[in-house]
Amino acid sequence: MSARLGSVHRYPVKSARGERLDEASVEPWGLAGDRRWMVVDSDGLALTAREVHPLLLxxxxxxxxxxxxxxxGAEPLDVxxxxxxxxxxxxxxxxxxxAAHAEEADAWLGEVLGRPARLVHxxxxxxxxxxxxxxxxxxxVSFADGYPLLVTTTASLAALNDVVLKRSQGTHEPLPMTxxxxxxVVDGVPAWAEDDWRRVRIGGVDFRAVKGCARCVITTLDPGTAEGGKEPIASLARIRRWDGATWFGTxxxxxxxxxxxxxxxxxxxVEVLEAVEPGAGPIRPVR
Structure with missing residues (x-):
């Protein structure tokens, strides 16, 4: 099976629910419309689902x-x-x-999130x-955490889910890519191949692979309920731990x-234009 782009996703508001697209325009700072909006507190500090779980909903x-x-439980908000x-x-x-302040969203966000919040663009x-x-x-880069795009692979998720299911003796549901x-998301490559990529072409766009993605508590929150658990961090810590962090994606x-x-x-x-020998793990900070 040749490597193919399996799915495309964007997240209009940072930390909020994303959407799957058939196609998307790649701009220098990321996909068009991806994370151009963000919720901040009254001091302008970014609020994310790490500390404000209802943002995921x-x-x-x-x-x-x-x-x-x-x-x-709320009426839709048009901004x-x-x-x-x-x-x-x-x-x-x-x-x-x-960033530009959308003041008409403040009261609605405050009610929904249970704390003062502002929406900026x-x-x-x-x-x-x-x-x-x-x-x-x-x-x-837009309001993404640090880089314009994040790539993952279906094979890496399958390998991780094998560990999750074994650790739970089959009682834990497989984790979705969301x-x-x-x-x-790339199909048709081996698990963890994305660790080794340095330059890759997707469709008509060349990308530099610049850093692995260290994962945080957001991955332990169910995207549908915002309820927390131990996975996938517990299993990633078994198989994907380097430099005190757990890694998934590039x-x-x-x-x-x-x-x-x-x-x-x-x-x-999807064509890999440049790669290193497998085995070093994700691209990480030099210590």
Missing amino acids: LHPEITAAGLRVQAP AVPDPDRQVPVRLWRSELT LDDPTRRPVSAEYAAPDDR RFRPNV NLVPDLPDGRPVTIREGDA
Whole structure:
């Protein structure tokens, strides 16, 4: 079986529910519409599902005017793309930048999340550079954690689920890929092959594989209920532990020579252009 793009996913609001797409445009900072919105607290600090689990239950959809967000027990919220002149300071990990404030969402979010919250829109993704440790000086990223795209593979999930099922003696349900919130999922490659990739072509786009993805508590939350558990971190700690972290998936940076978006589609061919010898594990920080 040749390597193919098995599925494409985007997440309109950081930490909220994603959507599967038949195709998506790859922009220099990620898939079009991916994580251009984010929820922050009253000080502009990013709120994520790590600490605010109900964010996972928000169901956002991109509309012609902006965004529609649904949540259990609440009326849907329609939000227009805010005026880019309404900038407020925001902070996401080590990134400090500004984003446009959609004030009409504040009260609704506060009710749904049970805490003060504001919705912001990244009108200009060129404001946020990718970590210089792993990327080129002109690389940019949306409100994703650190890199424009995340790739996972179906074979790696199957290998992980084998361990989960053995550890639980068959009592644990197989984990869905939605736990890991990838943008692109590749079929037809061996388990953990993505660890070794350094350059890969998906459809008509070349990507640099720049860093493995260390996994956090969000993967232990059921995307449908936001309830927590021990998996997959417990099993990853058995088979995928390096440098005090557990790893699943690889971060990608697109190389678009003229900066223009290029569309990728489910079923596109995947070609590994450059790889290292297997066995070293994911690309990790140099200690």
